[in-house]
Amino acid sequence: MDFLPIIQLLVPYHARLFLKTKGLQVWLLQKNRNVNPFDLTVQLWPRNIYLGIGCRRGTTLESIETLVLPKLKELGIDLRTIVGVASVDLKKDEAGLLNFAAKYNWEISFFTAEELQNAAGEFSSSDFVKSVVGVSNVCERSAVLAANNGSIISSKCSLNGVTLAVAEADIVLDFEKLS
Structure with a gap:
């Protein structure tokens, strides 16, 4: 019996997956761990x-977790898929933010206001944030830059002085390089 190559992509939010393959029989690529279509x-x-x-000065790790953890659960994002946290360089000494990244063993990166301003995409805007930081949005722009100009999968949300945006980097699967 001959098998035709089959590729099935089940992705619950906007992801860019690029496949290069020869002789692939059956693959399922998904981001929803609750979908198991095969035995x-x-x-x-x-x-x-x-x-x-983004956060106010003096924000605690617990305040950050109060926003981030329920949002990730709502989005169906497993903590194991997170690479890192990003923010504006004015926050590089912010204990709550540093402790949050350290607690989960995630990379942390900081961008200047100029780097954030040059991020490509459509972003929400805040005059207050622009007056303090020098750029109208920190969370969405820093997420996109950290994800190497990836896609926003959750735009800005906020709670108690903390803002969060979630972005994903492109996934490139090249089966030819594996051989």
């Missing part, structure tokens, strides 16, 4: 999610 389903957990976080 034996192998799940791949790519680490390509970045969190952009």
